[in-house]
Every structure is written in C-alpha cells, then in structure tokens.
Amino acid sequence: MTEKEKNQIIKMRKNGVGYQAIATALNLSRDRVRNFCKKRNMAGFGAVFTLNDKEKTGEYERCLNCYKHIRQPKQGRPKKFCSNECRREWWKSHPEEINKKETAQYRLKCAYCGEDFISYGNKDRKYCSHNCYIHQRFYESEVRS
Numbered sequence: 001m002t003e004k005e006k007n008q009i010i011k012m013r014k015n016g017v018g019y020q021a022i023a024t025a026l027n028l029s030r031d032r033v034r035n036f037c038k039k040r041n042m043a044g045f046g047a048v049f050t051l052n053d054k055e056k057t058g059e060y061e062r063c064l065n066c067y068k069h070i071r072q073p074k075q076g077r078p079k080k081f082c083s084n085e086c087r088r089e090w091w092k093s094h095p096e097e098i099n100k101k102e103t104a105q106y107r108l109k110c111a112y113c114g115e116d117f118i119s120y121g122n123k124d125r126k127y128c129s130h131n132c133y134i135h136q137r138f139y140e141s142e143v144r145s
C-alpha cells in the first residue's frame with residue numbers, strides 16, 4: 001500500500017465510504033482496507049454505501065476525489081468534483097487519465113507536398129502545414145483562372 005493510497009483511504013473513510021467501495025476504487029482487497037482502518041481506529045466510521053454506480057452514466061453523486069456528496073446542477077453538465085481544489089488534486093494524482101483523454105492521432109498525407117504528417121484529433125486535415133495550405137490555394141486559383 002502506498003502513502004497515496006493510505007491517505008486516500010483515510011480521506012474516503014472520513015467521508016463515510018465503506019470498505020468494499022474503497023477497495024474497489026483503489027484496487028485493493030477489502031481485508032487490507034479493513035485492517036488498515038482498524039489499525040487507525042477508523043473501523044466504525046460512517047455508513048457503508050455502494051460506490052457510485054452512476055459514475056458510468058455520467059451522473060456523479062460524489063466527488064471523485066474526496067467522495068463528498070455533490071449537489072448536481074439541474075441543468076448542464078454533471079459535476080465530477082465538489083470543488084476546483086478536488087479537481088486539481090485528482091488530475092494531479094491520475095496522470096494516466098490525462099493520457100487517455102489525449103486526442104487520437106492520424107497519419108495523413110499532405111495534399112500539397114505529399115509528405116506524411118500526424119494530425120491530432122482531426123482525420124480530415126489535408127495539409128501538413130499552413131504553408132502547404134496557402135500554396136495549394138494559390139495553385140488552385142491559378143489553375144482555374
């Protein structure tokens with residue numbers, strides 16, 4: 001168990017998160033979480049609840065970072081975090097999630113110079129550079145006139 005995990009357990013436990021839910025969130029066994037809490041005299045803390053099943057549908061009931069209840073806005077996008085601090089903290093401790101979010105890469109051929117180039121997130125890009133785009137525009141207008 002890392003320091004980070006221990007801190008997370010303490011934080012979740014203080015917000016009334018059950019052993020099983022903590023274990024699931026941190027990918028630990030329930031026994032390890034329970035033993036850790038017992039050692040720290042946190043065994044009887046709060047009520048047990050099942051972890052955010054709604055997470056997958058985009059309806060967050062609890063802050064992903066501190067597991068406090070979130071009051072969701074009636075309109076607009078559901079919140080994942082109770083505060084900006086929690087958002088920042090969570091992203092800081094989940095760098096792999098940022099990588100996952102990174103846009104897809106497409107290997108394309110420039111319509112002007114014919115060079116291969118990588119386009120991030122846009123598979124319809126035609127030119128490797130603004131230069132090529134300009135050249136092609138001039139070229140087209142010359143052909144037409």
Ligand SMILES: [Zn+2]
Nearest residue numbers: 063066082086
């Ligand atoms: Zn929070």
Ligand SMILES: [Zn+2]
Nearest residue numbers: 110113128132
């Ligand atoms: Zn080009």
